[in-house]
Amino acid sequence: MNAPDNGSSVNADAIDSFxxxxxxxxxxxDRSWEPGWMADLRKESWKRYRSYRPPVHKDERWRxxxxxxxxxxxxxxxxxxxxxxxxxxxxxxxxxxxxGVTLGLFDKVLLKNPTVLEGLSDLKGPDLGADNVHLLAQSxxxxxxxxxxxxxVILEKPIIVTHLAPPAGRIxxxxxxxxxxxxxxxxxxxxxxxxxxxDASVVCSAANIVxxxxxKATRILIQxxxxxxxxxxxxxxxxxxxxxxxxxxxxxxxxxxRFENLAIAAEEGAGIDLLGLSVGKGTQLFDQRTKQLxxxxxxxxxxxxxxxxxxxxxxxFSGIIKVEEQAQQTDAYQTNRNLLLSPQAExxxxxxxxxxxxxxxxxxxxxxxxxxxxxxxxxxxxxxxKASAEELLVKGFLDEVFERLKNEELADLLREHLKENFxx
Amino acid sequence: MIQPTQIDIDRDKxxxxxxxxxxxxAGVGLREEVVQYISEVKGEDEWVxxxxxxxxxTFSRKPMPTHWATKDLENIHxxxxxxxxxxxxxxxxxxxxxxxxxKQTFERLGIPEQExxxxxxxxxxxxxxxxxSRMKVELEKEGVIFxxxxxxxxxxxxxxxxxxxxxIPASDNKFSALNAAxxxxxxxxxxxxxxxxxxxxxxxxxxxxENFGQFERTLIIADEGAELTYMEGCTAPKFETATLHSxxxxxxxxxxxxxxxxTVQNWSNNVFNLVTKRAMAHEESEVRWIDCNIGSRLTMKYxxxxxxxxxxxxxxxxxxxxxxxxxxxxxxxxxHAADETTSNIIAKSxxxxxxxxxxxxxxxxxxxxxxxxxxxECDALLINANSRTDTYPAITVRGNGNAxxxxxxxxxxxxxxxxxxxxxxxxxxxxxxxxxxxxxxxLIREFPMEYSVELKRLIDMxxxxxxx
Numbered sequence: 001m002n003a004p005d006n007g008s009s010v011n012a013d014a015i016d017s018f019x020x021x022x023x024x025x026x027x028x029x030d031r032s033w034e035p036g037w038m039a040d041l042r043k044e045s046w047k048r049y050r051s052y053r054p055p056v057h058k059d060e061r062w063r064x065x066x067x068x069x070x071x072x073x074x075x076x077x078x079x080x081x082x083x084x085x086x087x088x089x090x091x092x093x094x095x096x097x098x099x100g101v102t103l104g105l106f107d108k109v110l111l112k113n114p115t116v117l118e119g120l121s122d123l124k125g126p127d128l129g130a131d132n133v134h135l136l137a138q139s140x141x142x143x144x145x146x147x148x149x150x151x152x153v154i155l156e157k158p159i160i161v162t163h164l165a166p167p168a169g170r171i172x173x174x175x176x177x178x179x180x181x182x183x184x185x186x187x188x189x190x191x192x193x194x195x196x197x198x199d200a201s202v203v204c205s206a207a208n209i210v211x212x213x214x215x216k217a218t219r220i221l222i223q224x225x226x227x228x229x230x231x232x233x234x235x236x237x238x239x240x241x242x243x244x245x246x247x248x249x250x251x252x253x254x255x256x257x258r259f260e261n262l263a264i265a266a267e268e269g270a271g272i273d274l275l276g277l278s279v280g281k282g283t284q285l286f287d288q289r290t291k292q293l294x295x296x297x298x299x300x301x302x303x304x305x306x307x308x309x310x311x312x313x314x315x316x317f318s319g320i321i322k323v324e325e326q327a328q329q330t331d332a333y334q335t336n337r338n339l340l341l342s343p344q345a346e347x348x349x350x351x352x353x354x355x356x357x358x359x360x361x362x363x364x365x366x367x368x369x370x371x372x373x374x375x376x377x378x379x380x381x382x383x384x385x386k387a388s389a390e391e392l393l394v395k396g397f398l399d400e401v402f403e404r405l406k407n408e409e410l411a412d413l414l415r416e417h418l419k420e421n422f423x424x
Numbered sequence: 425m426i427q428p429t430q431i432d433i434d435r436d437k438x439x440x441x442x443x444x445x446x447x448x449x450a451g452v453g454l455r456e457e458v459v460q461y462i463s464e465v466k467g468e469d470e471w472v473x474x475x476x477x478x479x480x481x482t483f484s485r486k487p488m489p490t491h492w493a494t495k496d497l498e499n500i501h502x503x504x505x506x507x508x509x510x511x512x513x514x515x516x517x518x519x520x521x522x523x524x525x526x527k528q529t530f531e532r533l534g535i536p537e538q539e540x541x542x543x544x545x546x547x548x549x550x551x552x553x554x555x556x557s558r559m560k561v562e563l564e565k566e567g568v569i570f571x572x573x574x575x576x577x578x579x580x581x582x583x584x585x586x587x588x589x590x591x592i593p594a595s596d597n598k599f600s601a602l603n604a605a606x607x608x609x610x611x612x613x614x615x616x617x618x619x620x621x622x623x624x625x626x627x628x629x630x631x632x633x634e635n636f637g638q639f640e641r642t643l644i645i646a647d648e649g650a651e652l653t654y655m656e657g658c659t660a661p662k663f664e665t666a667t668l669h670s671x672x673x674x675x676x677x678x679x680x681x682x683x684x685x686x687t688v689q690n691w692s693n694n695v696f697n698l699v700t701k702r703a704m705a706h707e708e709s710e711v712r713w714i715d716c717n718i719g720s721r722l723t724m725k726y727x728x729x730x731x732x733x734x735x736x737x738x739x740x741x742x743x744x745x746x747x748x749x750x751x752x753x754x755x756x757x758x759x760h761a762a763d764e765t766t767s768n769i770i771a772k773s774x775x776x777x778x779x780x781x782x783x784x785x786x787x788x789x790x791x792x793x794x795x796x797x798x799x800x801e802c803d804a805l806l807i808n809a810n811s812r813t814d815t816y817p818a819i820t821v822r823g824n825g826n827a828x829x830x831x832x833x834x835x836x837x838x839x840x841x842x843x844x845x846x847x848x849x850x851x852x853x854x855x856x857x858x859x860x861x862x863x864x865x866x867l868i869r870e871f872p873m874e875y876s877v878e879l880k881r882l883i884d885m886x887x888x889x890x891x892x
Contacts, residue, residue, distance in 0.1 A: 060492050064820065325810065343824040344791060353815040355834045358806035362834040366819060369827035 018077045018136055019050045027079060027140060035114045041121045045138035052132045061129035064316045064348040065287045069256045070230060072133070075171040075202050078140050084195075086143045086172065090160040099153045106144040106175050116148045117177065123208035126236050126262035128289040133258075134234050137173040137206035144175035144205075149184040149215075158187040158218075158410065165192070165225055168199035176207035180215035180243075187218040189410070192225055194253070200228035203254075207235045211243035213267070218246045220410060222417055224253040227282060231257035239263075239270035239299075248275040248405055250414055252421045256285040263292050265299030265327070276305035277401045277414075279421055280313025280345065290319040292334065294327040294357075303334045306401050308394050309345035318350035321364065325356040334364040339371065339397050341390070391422060453503040456480065459605050462508045466574045466608065469581070479594035479604030486598040494751060496722050500696055505668055507606040507639070563621070569614040570625060573641040576612025583614050584643055591674040591704045591730070599698040603639045603672040610640030610671065615650040617678075624653035624686070624872060642673040646681035646709075653684040655875065667694060669720075673701040677709035679733060684712045688875060690882060691719040693749055699725045702757070705765075707733030714870055716743045717752050718882050726784060728757030731765035731796075738767040743864050743879075746779030746811075747886055755784035755817075760796045760826075769800040772864050775811035776886065782814040783832070791822035802832035805863050807856070857887045 017023070024046050028039060087105055096103055102116045110117055125134030145161055166172040178188055192203055203225060211217040223231055231254040239245045251257055263272045278286040292301040307315040317336040338347035351364040371393050379389035398418065402411035451458065459480050463473040488497050563570065569580055576584045594604035613625065646652055669691060677683050683703065691697055697720040703711040713727035729738025740756035758767035773781035783802045804813040815832045837859050845855035861868075861880055868876045 058491060063818070328809075338821070340821065340823075340826070344822065346791070346820070346822040348821075349817075349819040349828075349830070351815070351817060351830065351832070353804075353813065353832060353834060355804070355806065355813045356810075358809050358811055358836045360806075360834060360836070364815070364830075364832050366817070366830040367828065368819060368821040369829070370825060 016073075018072070018140075020077075023077060023079070024139065027077075031142065034110060037118065037121065038110060038114070042139050044121075045135045049132055049135035049139060052135060054132070059129065061289065061318070063318065063350065065258070066285065069285060070130075070232075070258050070287065072136075072171060072202060072230075074169070076169055077136075078142070078166075078170065078172060084164070084167070086164055087145060087174070088162045089145060090162070091157070093155050093157045093159065100150040101153060101155065102146060102148040103159060104146060106146055106177070107142055109146040116146060116179075120177070123177065123210075124236060125206065126234050126260040126289075126291070128260040128262060128291060130232060130234060130258055130260055133204060133232050134206055137175065137204050137234065141173045141175045141206070143172055144177070145190075146177045147179070147186060147188060148177075149180045149186045151181040152183045153181075154185040155187070158189050158220075161188065161190045163190060163192045163203070163205070165194040165199065165203050165229055166201045167196075168201055171202040171204065174203065174205045176205060176209075178207070178209045178217060178219060180211045180217050182212050183214045184212075185216040187220075187407075187410070189220040189222070189413075191222040192231065192253075194226035194229055197226050198228055199226065200255075202230045202232070204232040205234065207233075209235070209237045209245060209247070211237075211239050211245050213241040214243060215240070216244045216246075218407070218410075220247075220405075220414070221249045222414070223249070223251045223257065224417065224421075226253060227255055227284070229254045233257065233259040233261075235259075235261045237261075237263045237272065238266050239272050241267040242269040243267075244271045244273075246273040246275075246405070248401065248410075248414070249277070250417060251276070251278040251286055252417065254284070256287070258287045259289065261288070261290040263290070263301060265292070265294045265301055265330070266296060268296045269298045270296065271299070272301040273404065274301070274303040274305075275401050275404055276303075277398055277418075278305075278307045278315060279398075279418070280307065280309040280311070280315060282311050282313065284313040286313075286315045288315070288317045288319075290317075290334075292319070292321045292332055294321075294323045294330045294332060296327055298329045299327060300331045301333070304337075304401060304404060305335070306337045306339075306398055307347060308339045308341060308398060309347060310341045312342070312344040314346040314348075316348045316350075317366070318352070319364070320352040320354060321362055322354045323357050323360050323362060328357045328359040330357065330360045330362065332360070332362045336364075336366045337397070338368040339394065340368065341371070341394065395422075452506055454480070454505070454507055454602075454606070458507050462606055462608060465508070468574065468577065471585075472577055475589065475594070476605050476607075479601045482595045483598060483601035483605055486595075486601060488598060493724065494722065494753065496751065497696075500668055508608055566619050567616040568619060568621070569612065571612050573607065573610040573612050573643070576643070580612070580614070583645065584612055587645055587674065587676050588643060589674075591676060592672050592700050592702050596700060599670045600672050600700040603641060603670050603700070607639045607641035607672065609638065610642040610673075611644070611654075612642070613644040613652070613654065615646045615652050615681075617648040617650060619647075620651040621653070624655050626655045638667075638669050638671070640671045642671065643676075644674070644683060644685070645676045646678060646683050648678045649680040650678070651682040653686065653872070655686045655872070656688075668696045668698070670696075670698045671700075673699070675703035675711055677703060677705045677711050677736075679707040679709060681706070681709045682712075683710070684714065685727075686714040686871060686875065687716065688879060688882075689715075689717045689719055689723065689725075691723075693719065693721055693747075695720045697723040697725065699723075701725065701727040703727075703729045703738070705729050705731050705733065705736035705738055707762075708735045709733065710737045710739075712739045712741070713756070714741045715754065716871070716879060717754055718745045718886060719750075720752075721749065722751045722753065724753045726755045726757050726786070728759065728786075729767065730759045730761060731767065732761050733765075734762045735764045736762060737765070740769045740771070741867050741870055742769075742771040743867050744771070744773040744781045745883065745886055746773070746775045746781040748777040748779060750779045752779075752781040753784060754782070755786075756800075757786040758788070758798055759786075760789045760793055760798070763794045764796065765793075766797045768798070769802075770867060771800075771802045772805070772867055773803075773813060774805045774807065774860060774863065774883075775813050776807045778808075778810050778812075780812040780814070782816065785817040785819075785830075787817070787819045787821075787828055787830075789821045789823055789826045789828065793823045793826060795825040796823070797826070798828045800828075800830040803863070804832070804834045805860065806834065806836050807860075853887070857884050860887055
């Protein structure tokens with residue numbers, strides 16, 4: 001009956017430099033050009049952050065997580081602009097303007113086309129444990145991108161975005177706001193990298209992806225920060241009537257990362273695919289929390305998270321499928337597979353189901369194991385060296401995720417990233 | 425299509441109640457004096473009393489586990505519960521010595537006297553004291569000890585003290601602490617090395633007083649190479665106010681031993697059934713929990729096995745059925761602590777009406793271990809539109825050559841199957857009942873014959889009125 005002791009909940013006092021009033025004032029004053037509602041949202045979020053008290057009891061949402069490693073306390077909050085390049089947008093799609101598409105840096109869109117962002121305060125965080133970090137992201141956001149695709153517009157080519165980590169000792173919050181109106185279609189590929197090899201810094205990505213009726217959104221995230229960084233990924237996805245959202249997160253870098261992912265099938269017929277892939281080396285930590293929330297009938301969601309863990313790396317997966325009473329005829333699946341490639345690697349898996357409707361098909365599966373010895377033997381007997389045989393089998397294990405992307409071009413791009421990671 | 429309907433089951437079924445008079449009564453509420461009183465009435469040694477008092481302190485310090493468990497626990501009023509009642513008689517030895525009214529109750533339970541003659545040893549618990557206990561002479565000759573918990577501590581301290589509270593320490597959780605403070609009743613069993621019991625040992629539990637909590641303590645030790653099967657069945661009368669049942673069951677399987685522990689729980693719908701069950705499995709031993717939960721308002725029970733010796737094996741087979749107003753929060757714990765240990769969990773749950781069933785599991789394989797295996801399967805069946813099911817497993821794996829697989833699925837009744845059976849002339853209720861029995865059939869087969877028959881009857885009874 002006792003949950004293992006994983007330390008206490010996040011200590012609000014530990015990250016108190018963010019609660020410093022003069023600092024927040026200075027930050028807000030720098031941005032006096034913002035529309036009033038944005039300033040209000042910042043202030044409101046910051047106030048809520050200040051009064052935020054983590055749950056007194058051991059928090060199930062942080063079970064198995066070495067929270068101290070994910071603490072922000074050692075990092076300085078963002079101040080004014082530091083003159084560094086933060087985000088580069090690359091789109092080969094033409095005539096975006098003519099099509100009425102808004103694509104730009106968060107700040108620039110806020111300045112030039114603030115109406116697109118007016119619904120920002122309704123875009124909530126995933127609420128899966130790191131609520132305080134999301135409040136900070138709302139308070140201190142200035143970086144990030146906005147993609148708004150109007151009704152019926154289809155963008156064939158992916159929009160490619162690169163985000164850079166801040167200098168050592170600093171934290172940077174990136175917002176990703178992707179809104180597809182009725183019947184729109186777009187693909188967004190975001191990569192997070194460190195411009196310097198050793199700087200220990202924190203990157204927090206707070207994304208909201210909204211697909212209105214019949215829209216099709218694809219979002220790929222590649223996290224390849226240096227091995228001294230911390231990474232927070234706080235995603236909220238919302239699929240409306242008959243809309244489809246397909247997301248894939250590839251986690252290769254950072255010393256420790258926390259990934260919270262809330263996917264809501266909000267209206268009838270919504271379909272959501274969630275894919276995740278992590279390769280752990282050294283003492284890397286991947287802390288993944290997901291929730292598939294079904295609010296309406298005939299929804300579909302499918303999650304596949306795969307982790308390959310080398311050395312002393314550790315992965316925590318905690319996922320829940322929640323099917324509300326009215327969400328009949330829901331199909332929801334959740335699969336977590338972990339490959340332990342070293343005796344010191346650790347995988348913790350907490351798959352969960354909460355089903356309140358009866359006409360549903362729901363299942364989850366979780367495995368933690370090693371390379372199949374028979375498969376390895378087969379390859380060895382064909383004269384393949386042990387190292388390459390193992391690499392082959394690991395790639396085979398991970399490739400299922402890419403296949404599920406159903407987009408060869410993107411899959412190849414991700415494979416390339418992975419290959420590079422293996423050769424390092 | 426099966427129309428979801430409101431369910432109205434006659435709760436008076438199985439409503440056995442007879443007036444009983446109690447000679448010892450510790451009064452209402454939980455205070456140090458109550459614990460002292462219980463210890464005194466039982467004539468216990470000092471170390472037992474100290475153990476109880478220490479546990480009482482632990483109980484009051486520990487918070488309710490509501491950060492993960494249901495808030496319904498807050499509806500338990502510890503100060504309104506009677507913690508000890510007894511008829512004030514020594515456990516009877518022969519059938520003739522058993523009081524008539526007790527016999528009458530057993531009659532209502534459908535356990536004919538004739539059948540009992542075939543049972544190897546019968547330990548029938550009437551309220552907190554064993555009212556009837558008998559053991560075949562052959563068993564005694566083999567050196568098997570089968571006594572009540574108080575007698576066990578009094579007469580055989582050299583055997584039971586060594587393991588008492590060792591598998592489940594009083595501080596394990598709030599309710600194990602409560603049990604340690606006020607325990608009475610339950611069985612203590614010791615099977616000497618190499619003795620293999622062909623017939624199962626049994627105990628029937630009953631509670632029969634309003635506001636009455638029952639806190640049995642069971643400790644079973646199977647010495648090297650010994651084998652036994654223990655069966656525990658519960659029925660309880662219907663009460664107006666909630667009752668609390670909080671047992672602690674400890675099993676110790678010495679090297680090469682095999683223990684099978686079977687429970688059929690059918691408490692009435694106002695009972696909080698918060699039980700801690702755990703086994704310690706030494707080298708090459710095997711422990712099997714077979715657990716069927718049909719009654720109670722809230723059951724929280726996660727039978728566990730600590731796989732302490734090399735090649736030990738643990739297994740939990742669990743069936744839960746949650747009807748209106750019921751929450752079956754059951755599961756299993758497998759703590760691997762030695763190389764080459766294996767464990768298997770198969771859990772099936774059925775939710776009817778507004779019933780809620782939850783599976784909660786824990787599988788742990790730490791880093792220094794090699795070649796451990798675990799398999800977990802959870803299947804849930806939802807009968808009505810407002811039925812609910814949850815699954816919350818927790819798996820931690822490190823080490824070399826270890827593999828764990830977990831699978832869970834949720835489904836509803838197969839409409840095609842029902843159609844097929846209806847076409848063959850079965851009524852809808854019969855078809856549903858058959859379908860549900862089919863769902864749990866492969867687990868029910870694991871029960872001894874008379875239990876599986878009884879189980880099927882109980883499931884049929886619960887299914888009545890859920891469709892049509």
